[in-house]
Amino acid sequence: MVATSEDFGQFLVGHWLDSLGHSIIVACGERGERGERERVQNAEVTNGNHEGAFTAVLMPIVDHPNAKDRVLNIKNMGRRWQCGNVSLEFVDERRQRLVWVTSDGRRSIWSKPGTVVERDEEDPVSFPWLLNGAPEEPWLPGDLPRDVLWDGARVAALLDIRQMIGPRSEPQERLTHILMDHDLHPNPRGDYMIPSLESPLWQTLKVPDSTRKSIIQRISRIPHEVLSQRVSWSGDSEIWVGRHKISCRSRDVQALDSRWVFAPKDQSKPLEIARLLALYSVFDNPLSHRRNGVHLGLDPVIRRHCDFELFASPLNAAVPNGHFSSKWPHVEWRFGSIGSYPTVIDHLPVNSVVCINPPFTEAYLADVMARLAELKLRFRLRMAVPILEAPWRKKLHSSLPVPQLLKTYYDATAETPADVLHPTLLWEDPRCPPRPSTQHEKGLGDGTVITSAPPLVPMGRMDGSLASMVETSQTDQPLRDDRRLIL
Numbered sequence: 001m002v003a004t005s006e007d008f009g010q011f012l013v014g015h016w017l018d019s020l021g022h023s024i025i026v027a028c029g030e031r032g033e034r035g036e037r038e039r040v041q042n043a044e045v046t047n048g049n050h051e052g053a054f055t056a057v058l059m060p061i062v063d064h065p066n067a068k069d070r071v072l073n074i075k076n077m078g079r080r081w082q083c084g085n086v087s088l089e090f091v092d093e094r095r096q097r098l099v100w101v102t103s104d105g106r107r108s109i110w111s112k113p114g115t116v117v118e119r120d121e122e123d124p125v126s127f128p129w130l131l132n133g134a135p136e137e138p139w140l141p142g143d144l145p146r147d148v149l150w151d152g153a154r155v156a157a158l159l160d161i162r163q164m165i166g167p168r169s170e171p172q173e174r175l176t177h178i179l180m181d182h183d184l185h186p187n188p189r190g191d192y193m194i195p196s197l198e199s200p201l202w203q204t205l206k207v208p209d210s211t212r213k214s215i216i217q218r219i220s221r222i223p224h225e226v227l228s229q230r231v232s233w234s235g236d237s238e239i240w241v242g243r244h245k246i247s248c249r250s251r252d253v254q255a256l257d258s259r260w261v262f263a264p265k266d267q268s269k270p271l272e273i274a275r276l277l278a279l280y281s282v283f284d285n286p287l288s289h290r291r292n293g294v295h296l297g298l299d300p301v302i303r304r305h306c307d308f309e310l311f312a313s314p315l316n317a318a319v320p321n322g323h324f325s326s327k328w329p330h331v332e333w334r335f336g337s338i339g340s341y342p343t344v345i346d347h348l349p350v351n352s353v354v355c356i357n358p359p360f361t362e363a364y365l366a367d368v369m370a371r372l373a374e375l376k377l378r379f380r381l382r383m384a385v386p387i388l389e390a391p392w393r394k395k396l397h398s399s400l401p402v403p404q405l406l407k408t409y410y411d412a413t414a415e416t417p418a419d420v421l422h423p424t425l426l427w428e429d430p431r432c433p434p435r436p437s438t439q440h441e442k443g444l445g446d447g448t449v450i451t452s453a454p455p456l457v458p459m460g461r462m463d464g465s466l467a468s469m470v471e472t473s474q475t476d477q478p479l480r481d482d483r484r485l486i487l
Contacts, residue, residue: 002080002081002088002089002090002091004081004088004091005093008091008093009028009054011093011096012026012054012074013026013027013028013054014026014112015112015113015224015225015228016098016110016111016112016113017061017110017111017112017113017224018058018108018109018110018111019107019108019109019110020108021060021061022058022059022060022061023058023059023060023061023223023224023225023226023227024056024057024058024059024110025056025057025227025228026054026055026056026057026074027054027055027057028053028054028055029053029054029055053073053074053075054073054074054075055071055072055073055074056071056072056073056074056083056084057069057070057071057227058070058071058072059226059227061223061224069146070084072084083100085102085103086100086101086102086108087100087101087102088100089101089107095111096111096112097109097110097111097112098110098111113221113224124163124164124166125163126162126163126164126165126166126167126286127162127163127286130159130163130244130245130286131243131244131245132234132240132243132244132245133243134240134243144230144231144271146226147330148231148271148272148275149226149227149229149230150222150226151193151231151275151278151279151331152226152229152230152231152241152242152275152278153222153223153225153226153229153242154191154193154194154222155229155231155241155242155244155278155279155281155282156225156229156241156242156243156244157194157218157219157221157222157225158175158179158193158194158282159241159242159244159281159282160218160244161175161215161218161219162175162286164211164214164215164218165205165207165211167287168206168207169285169287170206171205171206171207172285172286172287173285174204174205174206175205176283176284176285176292177361177362178195178201178202178204178205179193179194179282179283180283180294180359180361180363180364181201181361181362181363181364182194182195182201183340184363184364184367185199185201185363187199192330193279193282194219194222197216197219197220202215202216225242228242229241229242230242231271231274231275231278232271232274233270233274236250236253237249237250239274239277239278239281241278246277246278246281248277249413251412251413251414251415252277252315252413253273253277255314255315255316255412256273256276256277256314256315256335257269257273259314259317259321259335259336260334260335261321261333261334261335261336262334272331272334272335275331276314276328276331276332276335279327279328279331280292280294280295280313280315280327280328291413293359293360293409293421294313294327294359295313295315295316295411295412295413296316296409296410296411296412296418297309297312297316297317297318297357297409297410297412298355298357298382298384298406298409298410298426299408299409299410299417299438300318300410300412301435301436301437301438302355302382302426302428302435302438303317303318303319303355303382304318304319305353305382305432305433305435305436306319306353306354306355306382307319307323307348307349307352307353307354308323308324308325308348308352308353308354308355309323309324309325309354309355309357310324310325310341310344310345310354310355310356310357310358311325311326311341311356311357311358311359312324312325312326312355312357313326313327313332313337314326314332314335314336314337315412315413316410316412317336319355320336321335321336322336322338323336323338324336324337324338325337325338325339325340325341325344326340327340328340341358341364342367342371345371345375345378348378348379350378350379351378351379351380352379352380353379353380353381353382353429353432353433354375354379354380354381354382355381355382355383356368356375356381356382356383356384357383357384358385360386360422362390365385365386365390365392366390366391366392368385369385369390369392369395370392372395372399373399376399376429380429380431380432381427381428381429381432382426382427382428382429382432383400383426383427383428384406384424384425384426384427385400385424385425385427386422386423386424386425387422387423387424387425388422396425400425400427401427402427402430403425403426403427404425404426404427405423405424405425405426406420406424406425406426407419407420408420
């Protein structure tokens with residue numbers, strides 16, 4: 001019989017890693033006889049007889065054909081502790097280590113990945129008002145789909161990184177660019193949302209080396225914390241992801257609810273809405289009182305007279321479901337998305353009227369401008385592009401003739417226009433069908449028909465301020481992704 005202390009139950013509860021490649025969460029309570037989860041809120045875990053019941057949730061860290069989640073009961077059998085078919089052989093509470101052994105002598109070594117002190121050093125708090133104050137809790141795999149658990153772990157890690165960077169505006173903005181542009185920089189060792197640990201993108205983040213090291217360490221912990229970063233609602237206007245809280249706008253929730261493609265009372269709908277809003281929250285700079293500009297779009301009058309929107313989301317799309325592409329199609333297909341840029345291009349019908357309003361980040365703008373000739377041949381475009389110093393800038397004269405200067409974007413959440421923060425051109429292919437004028441165009445929104453882009457300043461004959469903006473750089477400041485920041 002292994003000697004254990006009276007508070008062994010408290011020591012047992014928490015997060016472990018084992019020598020077989022599992023991330024393990026031990027919680028108070030025991031799985032029922034029929035396999036359902038029976039949370040025991042007041043289990044006795046500190047009495048001398050060790051009568052408390054426990055559940056261990058084992059999740060493989062690395063996927064392989066035989067990898068699967070397992071839920072095991074841990075019990076005090078009188079003279080021994082047993083977890084599934086293994087018995088406790090050794091306990092080292094000082095080094096936080098357990099050794100379990102099977103009847104034929106095979107062993108599994110459990111170690112806790114870090115102490116609370118170590119976690120606090122790695123995850124400093126710069127914005128305490130963005131934390132919910134709740135302790136991390138383990139959940140059985142059946143409670144949430146595995147892909148939701150993984151997205152929760154990713155979001156929690158990125159929000160932790162925001163806390164690490166702290167009140168430094170430039171690296172906060174740079175992190176937004178890294179996350180936005182990551183899918184255009186494929187890396188076999190990274191995932192769809194976060195660059196790999198070895199990615200050179202992390203070297204572009206201007207933070208002290210100690211902070212960068214902590215960021216890399218935090219990313220490496222994501223596979224180990226999949227079961228402890230739950231995505232859930234707290235009331236009607238707040239989402240919790242691990243220790244973080246995310247404020248939601250009722251208009252956004254309503255927009256997602258209206259675009260849900262399954263039954264209105266589908267039980268998974270609230271969770272998927274929470275997950276999607278959590279995913280988009282990673283782009284927001286905690287130092288700004290505005291949301292990231294990715295949520296804004298061209299005037300709905302323009303977009304409703306397009307067949308497809310190439311860069312949109314269920315939060316701001318003006319076209320029907322099945323006619324827009326978005327950033328997170330693995331989630332947003334449930335809200336009408338048909339895919340993501342650039343792969344979705346091959347699935348759009350030739351000669352369609354396509355709205356192109358890319359994120360104003362270096363990689364996306366460079367990629368769109370590199371494909372511009374192909375896009376113009378295949379589709380009729382209504383397109384927005386900023387005026388900034390870049391290798392593709394010289395294309396603006398010849399590729400986008402007769403543009404107009406865009407003055408506002410549209411905030412779908414507030415249902416109001418938002419001023420453009422950077423000089424931006426709107427170009428419409430003359431082959432596009434007529435559309436009504438917008439509030440800020442010739443006609444002042446009175447329904448005047450626009451047959452193509454209003455020839456306010458013909459590109460081939462322009463002079464003055466617009467020509468100057470296109471010909472030469474107006475500012476040395478780097479372009480922020482918040483081309484369209486909103487209040």
